Amino acid sequence: MDLLAFARGPALTFALAVFVLGSLWRLIGILALPPWRDLSPAREGAPPDWLAALQGIFGKMIPHKTFLKGGMFAIVNGYVFHIGLAICVFAFAPHILFLKSLFGLSWPGLPNGLVFAVGALTAGSLLAALAYRLTSPVLKLISRGDDYVSWLLTFLPVITGLAAASHIGARYETLLALHVLSICAFLIWFPFGKLMHAVLFVFSRGATGIRFRHRGAQL
């Protein structure tokens, strides 16, 4: 078995299994804790909980203007690499095939050149995020090992993907294998670190949405 077959076969199966196991473990482990029941009467005209949750989930996508002053870079850069990652993951034809093999759903992709450019931009944005984390006194203080591990495991698939697409550094099949292995590492780490925010944001924002909208407060 060569490296690519190992990556696509046992490594990926193992990584996905860990991903599923860890994610469910964590999510159920949290959600099965006793609920906090709000018995206070809702403000008049407060939306139902489901709508309040949605307001929280989507409303939080746009930061309040007043917070832009101190957080402009983090916000803009955050948007850049999140959108960049989304384009790379969901609009690159080979990735669509990968996702189709998992979920059976397919959609049209974007031209490779465009995705490549987005990938390069994303890599740059991630580097900028790291530089910011390493230089900002606030971030230096609050950062944990998880933040750096999660950063690395997000950066590696991007950089190996770019290398594979441009055949830089090694033979294509080796680069492709490294790319797949880096995704395996990402998947394995996902449930245990902050990467899980890709799932948790729904619950986290949703819960606050419910709490605040119940009170008629702004989110």
Next chain:
Amino acid sequence: MTSACLAQQAQNDAMVDALLREILVGLKHFAATGDSVSIDLGGLPMSGRDRAALDVFLDAGEVRATIETVGRSEVWETRFSGVWRVRHFADDQIAVDLIEIAACPKILSADQRDAQGSARRLEEALDEKIAKTEISHET
């Protein structure tokens, strides 16, 4: 014509133009020093269209020859003296496609060792012819 086609066309022209520039450099070198230069078109990523464009541009000059040994070969001088096309065929497909910049492509010249052999054969043939003549005179 779609934009993709136009882009493709421009790319084709770029390939042929680059090649012609290389030929020009080689030709100047040959003209100055007499050293021959060879360009293997087989190793270049050329489409059929590129090849046709090159053929049209270089055209044919004064000399054209066909060689029949282990398959057919065609050699001709282009409209630029000193720039030759050499094509070897295998199963009617182009197996080798060269541009040679030289006084004469090497493949056209007779090899000295072949000449030695043929001199021997000529001598034998001549001897045989004379012997035959002498016999017929005697009778």
Next chain:
Amino acid sequence: MKHDETLDALIERRGVSRRAFLKYASYVATLMALPPGSAAALAEGLAKAKRQSVIWLSFQECTGCTESITRSSSPTLENLIFNFISLDYHHTLMAVSGEAAERARVEAMQANKGKYIVVVDGAVPTKDGGVYSTIAGVSNLQMLEETLRDAYAVVAVGTCAAFGGIPKADPNPTGAVAISELSGGKPLINIPGCPPIPEAMTGVLSYVLSFGKLPELDHFGRPKAFYGETIHDRCYRRPFYERGLFADGFDDEGARQGYCLYKLGCKGPTTYNACATLKWNGGVSFPIQSGHGCLGCSEPDFWDRGGFYRPLPTPLGAMGPALAGAAIAGAALGIGAAVAARSHRNGASATTGKDKE
């Protein structure tokens, strides 16, 4: 069967001019992408070379490789090579048979000790002492060992010889192995493919003949001149890949438009071979041009890579059971964790046991 005559003399004896050398040398130089001007040196080398004794052994194989290399409509450029080599043993092609054939092999080995080249097509079964393939009562394993002992080099032709190929495919009942595992340090050239491109064989033999050394090889022992680039990199459909235009089926509009076959499982991106440039049957076509994705036949274990129609970026193997198991285990652990947390916070464990430093 000793070959003292130079090819120069041989060619003259056959009444062919030395233009043939030059022409052939140009051909090999083109094939192997040698630097311009090396054709003359190659021609000189050929002229001075002696006819090369070649012993061709066929083991677990289908004769496709022999077919590929010998099949040619007219005696032209490509098969001039058969004038330059002396195929002293090839049990499919040779006229004699039985003990006479085996004798020919032994004689050639003795006459050209240390100089002959062994060409092998087919894998070698090693299980149970190699009983699964024998010739004249001799196992392939034994015959290979015997023949290789005094060989100059060995050329593994075809994927079976080079990588084990189909005989080695899962579950490999005969314990088939590639020649490289048995060549015992002899110089080895792999020319994989199912079958390999004939020009690769011709080019490599001519190179060895002219220059007296092995051409540059990649990490799989393949001549870089032919296996240096992927099918995908030289594929004429590549622009469609870059633009994201794919055939989704073999008879859809995309297929008719000649779009990229990546989604249909084409292995071009990971397959190193010259099909896209040299093509097949005298340059007529190659699989992708004929509308079918590359199978990746010149790569190790191409038979066991999850299926020819499974797209390259998809996972291999059935993950369903593993993921279902993981989901159940994950859910159980999650519930367990929540229950533990509830009891942990209600109980005293936060203040007992190893929590106390």
Next chain:
Amino acid sequence: MTAKTTASGIAYDVQGDRPDVERRDAALQAFVRDFAATAAIHMESCLRCGMCATACQYYVTTADPKYTPINKLKPFEQAYHRHVGPFAPVYRFLGLSANVGIDMLQEWEALLFDACSLCGRCTLACPMGIDIAELIKEARHGMYMAGLVPDRLELMDRTAKAWGSPATPADDFADIIREAGEANHVPVNVDLPKADYVITTAPAELTEHTKALTDIAKILNKMGLNWTYSSEGFEASNIGYINGDLELQEKMTRKMIDNALAIGAHTLILPECGHAYGAARWEAARWYGKEIPLRIIHMTEFLGESVASGKIKLKPIGETATFHDPCQLARRGGVTEAPRAVLKALGLELTELQDHGALGWCCGGGGGVVSNVRADPLRFKAFELKKQQVEATNTQHFVTACGQCRITLTLGAKKFKWDRKVESLLELVADNLED
């Protein structure tokens, strides 16, 4: 009760004389006991993006990274991962999250009590919507149980336990009301056996803003409503809510609700106090254990409703004003329109602060910070922010609707010799009632 400093020179107060390990365990156990799913989700969701820092007045005015809101939770985050999180057994087994030591808790006392006003501005800045203010309250509960609370707050706590209010013994309450009534010439109702409206108070009214006691009386009398003050359960500010003394919070909640129900009231009016609104309007039912058959509204909401329904008519003042939104009322309570409607009815032309409504800056003294003298320097720093924004509006009146905000801002003004009066919305209404 002793004031001490940690090895790193950070001041902390400590109550009781239990061994350190016992304290630590009490803190962590109390903390993990609180955990419900929402708090757990929020504990799990931090991205460490630092956005919350830009929302916090203590960070913004000092640029000291330790005031980053999420950092204030650090020991409790560690405890969460070790004891409550889904991977807690793994964390414990592998030693991934060190057990929190007493020194860490001591060091964090100032961050949790002095440098957080529970204003929740960080919650709005957090891209994950983590309700950091709520988590700080959970953490304060742990700190309270460990006996690591600023002495001033602990004193108020003990006073409230003994007297029913941190401001005055319940026995004196009726006298204070009557005296205020006499002083301001407003008839007052105290301890009527039955009434439709029960009026509650906060310590500010019982000490510094006694006029507020008669201002509401004046309005209710004018409206001809059946109302009363009550010596039983008059205290709405609920120091337990601020200190993390959940037992006290529950006790005070029950006392106030049970009393109102005993009187047969249908509405309980909360004083101009932010935390009272949080504790009574949104959390009372949780501690009461069931839905409360009583309408609990803030003074500002009551004024807004009465103005809107035309039950009270106001004389227009015809000047300019700006309004400071109390955090617990606006940001965490959703009451932003009522005060503006009242200001409009008062004929005041409102110029908003640059940051207002849900996004307004905290006065800097909420969450017990103003009562905690140790926090004075930090509080004055935060005050400067508000001062700048008020000055920028260039208005004649500076109005708010929370007694604690008023005290904090007035102290700030005094400190900086800033010639601005902080006015009460209630007082403006009472002083401008149309005859």
